[in-house]
Amino acid sequence: MIKANKVFLEEPELVIALKQQKKIGAEALYSMYSASLMGIIQRVITDNEIAEDVLQEGLVKIWNSIQQYDASKGRLFTWMVNVVRNLSIDKVRSKDYRNHSKNQDLENHVNSIDIQHNSEYKPELMGVKDLLQKLKPEQKIIVDMIYFQGYTHVEVAEELAMPLGTVKTRLRMGIIELRKYFK
């Protein structure tokens, strides 16, 4: 039913529709990006229900603050990802979330995520493993932490006791690997 109602707009049209608060804008926003954004949120928040709450909150925030988006500074999707990622990180760092699920050891995080997903069996997430396996181990942990879990590079450098420059270049090399994967 949902798939039958899918609405797609070109990005400039979508931006206009959203800025004018047109219903079709909301429809297109949802059908084009809700699943991608959900994927990103679930990398940070494994709890499905909380992740959906954050997605909903993020979509509303995107809708309400669309006027702040400046197309000359990058893609709409990049902007939206930053909105939901910031919400997710805020959520994860909030007190009630910490109480809800105990933080895990950063060192084991990649593995623990894989184990979690395997145990829950979400085929949608199986791609992550494949993607990360393209990367060298030292890239893998940095890409996973920054790209998928929303750590800042400063935090990663602190956690892994690495120079900031090393974190940045490894992140870049990792992302270049991913670019090759999609070409």
Place this chain on the structure above:
Amino acid sequence: MEDIKTYIESGILELYVLGDLNAEEKAAVEAMSKLHPEVKAELEEIEKVMMDVSLNLAIEPSLKVKENFFSQLTFSDEEQVVEPVIKSVVTEAKVVPLSKVANFYKYSFAACLALLVVSIVAIVNLSSSLKNSRKQIAQLQSSNQTFANQVNYLDKKVYSTNQSIKVLTNPDFKMVNLKGTDNSPSSNIMVAFNSKEQKVMLDFTNMKMPKNDEQHQYQLWALVDGKPVDLGVFDMEEGEIGLKDMKSIGTAQTFAVTLEPRGGSVSPTLEKLMVIGNI
């Protein structure tokens, strides 16, 4: 140029796309992007891979999210309350097919009526033409009957004429003319007599006799050596034609006709002698 390359390779653009820069750093990247197309192109590449990865890792959220999301929005191009819109769509969706069905029946009914009217007109026309045809058939039958009667009459006439010709052209027949007596001076009868074949025939075609009534009949007599011999009775009738055979006789000197009671008499009533003629 070398500086730009180093800048790109520093990894700052990835951090920019990932939203991991403070406002100052962000502004610097945006400025660089405007100044250097390579920077802009690199940023676009990084954004693209981020989208690709995200699509690859997309998870369909439950329907509840969409419902909750939409329930919190106000659209510029729609009534605030979504319900009536849906309702109107629903009623529209229902009304259209219904009216189509109604229209269908309406047109069907109209078509049936039209067909009925056409049929009635056709039936009336047909029945009147049938009546005409029957009248014509009756006329044709009656004229056919008349025609057949005429043919029969002519047939009979031809036959009797042929017979008369045969008799008249036969030398064995003697034609005896019986002339009217004082009882009926204008009467006249021709008798054909063939003594060889002992045949006596009366010619009705040229017979001139008063019409006899129901109680009486004419009787033909032959006088053989002074004695009357009965040769049969006959009626004088309009339209009667041809030669009619009477009783046989071999010899006779005189033929005579008297008026007798119907059925004839044993001996002739001489007071009622109508015609007489000698051979």
